[in-house]
Amino acid sequence: MARLANWLRLAVLAGAAALMAAPSLEAVAGADLPKLERGKAEKCVEDTQFMRRNHMDLLKHHRDETLRQGIRTTKHSLKKCVECHASEKTGSVAASKDDFCASCHSYAAVKLDCWDCHATKPGKKPVQQAGQPATSPLMASTPMEGKQ
Amino acid sequence: MSNDFCTDLGQCRTKQFMTLLGIGGVVVLAGLYAFFTLEHHGHVLTGMNNQIVWGLPHVFAVFLIVAASGALNVASIGSVFGKPMYKARAPLSGMLALAMLVGGLAILVLDLGRPDRLVVAMTYYNFKSIFAWNMIFYNGFFAIVGLYLLTLMDRRLKLWSKPVGFIAFLWRLSLTTATGSIFGFIVARSGYNSALMAPMFIIMSFAYGLAIFMVVQSSMYRWNGLRLDENVRRRMKNLLAVFVGASLYFTIVFHLTNLYFAKQWDYERFILLDGGMYTFLFWVVQVFLGGIVPIILLFVPRSKDTEAMCFCFLAPSLVILGGLAQMYVTIIGGQAFPMNMFPGHQVSSSFYDGVVGTYAPTVWEWMLGLGGVGIAFVATVVAVRMFKFMPQDDFTELQMRRSTD
Amino acid sequence: MSEPIKQDTPAADGERRTFLKAGAAVAGAVVAPGVLLYGVSQARPPEEGASSKQRWGLLIDTTKCGGGCHTCVDACNAENGLDGKTGPQDPQWIRKVDIKDLRTGYVQSLPMMCQHCEHPPCVDVCPTGASMKRADGIVLVDRHICIGCRYCMMACPYKARSFVHEPLTDQNPEVPRGKGCVESCTLCVQRVDRDEQPACVEACTAEGHQAMIFGDLKDPQSAISQALKSVDSVEVRADLGLNTGVRYQGI
Numbered sequence: 097m098a099r100l101a102n103w104l105r106l107a108v109l110a111g112a113a114a115l116m117a118a119p120s121l122e123a124v125a126g127a128d129l130p131k132l133e134r135g136k137a138e139k140c141v142e143d144t145q146f147m148r149r150n151h152m153d154l155l156k157h158h159r160d161e162t163l164r165q166g167i168r169t170t171k172h173s174l175k176k177c178v179e180c181h182a183s184e185k186t187g188s189v190a191a192s193k194d195d196f197c198a199s200c201h202s203y204a205a206v207k208l209d210c211w212d213c214h215a216t217k218p219g220k221k222p223v224q225q226a227g228q229p230a231t232s233p234l235m236a237s238t239p240m241e242g243k244q
Numbered sequence: 245m246s247n248d249f250c251t252d253l254g255q256c257r258t259k260q261f262m263t264l265l266g267i268g269g270v271v272v273l274a275g276l277y278a279f280f281t282l283e284h285h286g287h288v289l290t291g292m293n294n295q296i297v298w299g300l301p302h303v304f305a306v307f308l309i310v311a312a313s314g315a316l317n318v319a320s321i322g323s324v325f326g327k328p329m330y331k332a333r334a335p336l337s338g339m340l341a342l343a344m345l346v347g348g349l350a351i352l353v354l355d356l357g358r359p360d361r362l363v364v365a366m367t368y369y370n371f372k373s374i375f376a377w378n379m380i381f382y383n384g385f386f387a388i389v390g391l392y393l394l395t396l397m398d399r400r401l402k403l404w405s406k407p408v409g410f411i412a413f414l415w416r417l418s419l420t421t422a423t424g425s426i427f428g429f430i431v432a433r434s435g436y437n438s439a440l441m442a443p444m445f446i447i448m449s450f451a452y453g454l455a456i457f458m459v460v461q462s463s464m465y466r467w468n469g470l471r472l473d474e475n476v477r478r479r480m481k482n483l484l485a486v487f488v489g490a491s492l493y494f495t496i497v498f499h500l501t502n503l504y505f506a507k508q509w510d511y512e513r514f515i516l517l518d519g520g521m522y523t524f525l526f527w528v529v530q531v532f533l534g535g536i537v538p539i540i541l542l543f544v545p546r547s548k549d550t551e552a553m554c555f556c557f558l559a560p561s562l563v564i565l566g567g568l569a570q571m572y573v574t575i576i577g578g579q580a581f582p583m584n585m586f587p588g589h590q591v592s593s594s595f596y597d598g599v600v601g602t603y604a605p606t607v608w609e610w611m612l613g614l615g616g617v618g619i620a621f622v623a624t625v626v627a628v629r630m631f632k633f634m635p636q637d638d639f640t641e642l643q644m645r646r647s648t649d
Numbered sequence: 650m651s652e653p654i655k656q657d658t659p660a661a662d663g664e665r666r667t668f669l670k671a672g673a674a675v676a677g678a679v680v681a682p683g684v685l686l687y688g689v690s691q692a693r694p695p696e697e698g699a700s701s702k703q704r705w706g707l708l709i710d711t712t713k714c715g716g717g718c719h720t721c722v723d724a725c726n727a728e729n730g731l732d733g734k735t736g737p738q739d740p741q742w743i744r745k746v747d748i749k750d751l752r753t754g755y756v757q758s759l760p761m762m763c764q765h766c767e768h769p770p771c772v773d774v775c776p777t778g779a780s781m782k783r784a785d786g787i788v789l790v791d792r793h794i795c796i797g798c799r800y801c802m803m804a805c806p807y808k809a810r811s812f813v814h815e816p817l818t819d820q821n822p823e824v825p826r827g828k829g830c831v832e833s834c835t836l837c838v839q840r841v842d843r844d845e846q847p848a849c850v851e852a853c854t855a856e857g858h859q860a861m862i863f864g865d866l867k868d869p870q871s872a873i874s875q876a877l878k879s880v881d882s883v884e885v886r887a888d889l890g891l892n893t894g895v896r897y898q899g900i
């Protein structure tokens with residue numbers, strides 16, 4: 097919890113430093129800030145303040161590079177964010193309202209589009225699931241009829 | 245906002261006006277409700293699937309868009325070709341065109357898998373895509389026709405109405421060409437890949453647009469207890485007959501040229517002979533009810549009173565019905581027919597290769613499609629009520645015949 | 650799709666089949682299957698993007714593909730997180746197509762998926778540019794800007810694309826998928842980028858069918874280029890001139 101206090105103090109400081117204009121949390125420091133589950137994250141790949149304000153740009157930039165050019169660096173990859181920040185309770189970044197992404201975003205009322213498609217939980221075996229040709233347990237049943 | 249007929253604000257027949265608006269409003273609301281439901285649950289609720297990817301909403305949407313560009317034709321004949329009778333109808337024609345385009349586009353947008361990304365559709369353009377070009381044409385159509393309406397309705401700008409009308413005319417031709425090409429450019433499917441698609445869409449747009457124009461015009465006249473002048477009626481009926489005849493002709497040529505290419509035989513067999521629903525819609529609704537019957541109705545001499553009925557309401561209504569059937573056969577029939585990946589082979593798979601796709605529209609799709617029609621309807625009703633869209637050529641004469649109201 | 654191919658394949662095939670079977674038995678046991686047939690090229694570093702020096706492709710030998718076999722389909726579903734349902738609204742990235750020659754009655758079975766065209770119609774028609782082709786020839790949908798108009802599905806001659814009709818959850822972290830967008834075979838781009846083979850190919854090889862070869866069409870030394878040089882292969886719908894990355898032999 098020391099971390100949380102630390103984090104709050106930082107926020108207050110930043111607020112005092114007149115960052116009012118920025119649409120970030122500092123603007124309302126002191127009000128009830130979101131309690132977020134930070135998961136097992138020790139230290140972010142960037143400075144926290146920087147991340148708070150710029151994570152969306154980093155992610156957007158990275159998404160285009162990865163998808164369109166096949167650049168697969170991990171520093172700013174959403175998958176890596178999820179791996180670190182998934183809550184210890186729910187295992188997810190957006191399953192409950194205290195989870196890492198959900199808490200801030202619901203606080204700031206910014207709708208998230210990521211989780212319609214992206215997994216909110218880290219994979220079981222992040223990279224090395226490739227080995228054997230898996231027969232999916234889902235495939236055991238006979239092919240289903242159409243639903244209509 | 246200035247004539248003695250019931251077209252001005254809140255003067256007369258307010259009740260009926262409100263009723264019309266109410267009906268239209270309910271239809272629009274139903275459409276919106278369908279949209280929110282689909283947006284939440286996804287397209288599972290529709291009859292559309294991975295074989296028939298465009299369904300009933302697209303039938304209504306494409307019909308409205310095509311008819312929109314056709315409705316503008318009345319104005320073009322007036323401004324570009326200088327026919328005074330049509331000139332008097334130019335404002336109504338332009339307004340109808342805008343209303344229908346709004347309705348059609350609304351359906352297209354609301355049916356997207358990700359309607360929330362409309363901004364993306366407006367900001368990312370792939371200029372190789374005819375679909376993207378269509379979006380540009382649609383937006384341009386609003387601007388140009390809007391400007392055109394302004395020149396028609398504002399005395400000081402009258403001078404400009406001819407050149408702007410001419411641009412509008414060219415623009416609408418390109419727009420329909422582009423709309424037809426959405427289908428014509430699909431090389432993969434037997435039903436679509438044809439250079440005739442675009443010209444056929446243009447001819448059909450003439451017929452559908454004029455038909456809708458005539459229905460609206462007759463309704464407006466009747467609403468005001470007026471009768472459309474004999475001369476006007478005769479000319480419009482002839483024009484409609486020509487357009488419907490030309491559409492029929494194009495339909496024949498389209499299928500005949502298809503028959504000329506052996507690889508298209510199977511598709512033609514499907515549409516013309518054993519496509520079940522599609523064959524029925526083609527022959528009975530599109531060709532017979534929407535083509536042959538209206539032509540007969542338009543030409544068979546009748547006594548004065550029934551004439552009014554047939555010319556100005558029944559015949560164009562049938563043309564509209566036929567037009568919807570044509571869109572259904574083209575859009576859905578064209579997808580239902582299986583793609584032939586392995587010529588000379590019988591094909592089967594878990595993904596419905598080699599079988600005719602099944603499609604049964606659900607109530608949500610009807611709501612969405614009709615909602616677009618409702619939008620066009622409400623826009624028309626409101627516009628007619630608020631502004632001076634009543635054709636004005638023959639008022640002096642007609643005023644005398646005006647029934648008590 | 651012409652007669653001569655059918656006639657010469659069995660002979661040439663017998664040999665290769667025994668050879669490959671033996672190979673597979675060894676390789677399957679000893680080496681990770683990903684390395685088989687493919688060891689030459691080095692993994693590219695993650696910060697280096699896909700390059701046009703490569704073009705990924707598949708060669709599918711229909712004579713080796715088993716009639717009732719769905720191994721590739723199952724492997725694809727597992728890798729990409731599809732649930733394997735086959736209703737009219739369910740997405741299918743790869744499917745087994747059974748074809749029967751109407752004249753001769755000759756029956757074959759083959760996997761059909763995105764053919765990764767050099768000139769993909771889906772990319773041409775996509776209004777937003779969401780359908781795109783990577784430098785290395787892999788055709789993808791950028792779900793970030795796909796608006797779900799489905800025009801690409803209308804345009805695809807192979808029916809390779811599916812629309813996601815329902816909300817999804819629990820996706821594979823490496824394969825984001827979701828409601829309202831169109832999707833199709835990615836050639837397992839997430840695996841290719843870490844120098845593995847697509848799941849279908851790996852599974853087919855592991856089953857001992859060896860009906861699929863994956864590799865770089867631009868590398869003359871690659872197994873696929875070598876194979877293409879020595880057998881007659883065709884594109885499906887060659888009449889469209891799309892120059893597909895996936896080619897078939899034996900039809």
Ligand code: SF4
Nearest residue numbers: 775795796798799801
């Ligand atoms: S559905 Fe998506 S990928 Fe396909 S054409 Fe439309 S925007 Fe492009």
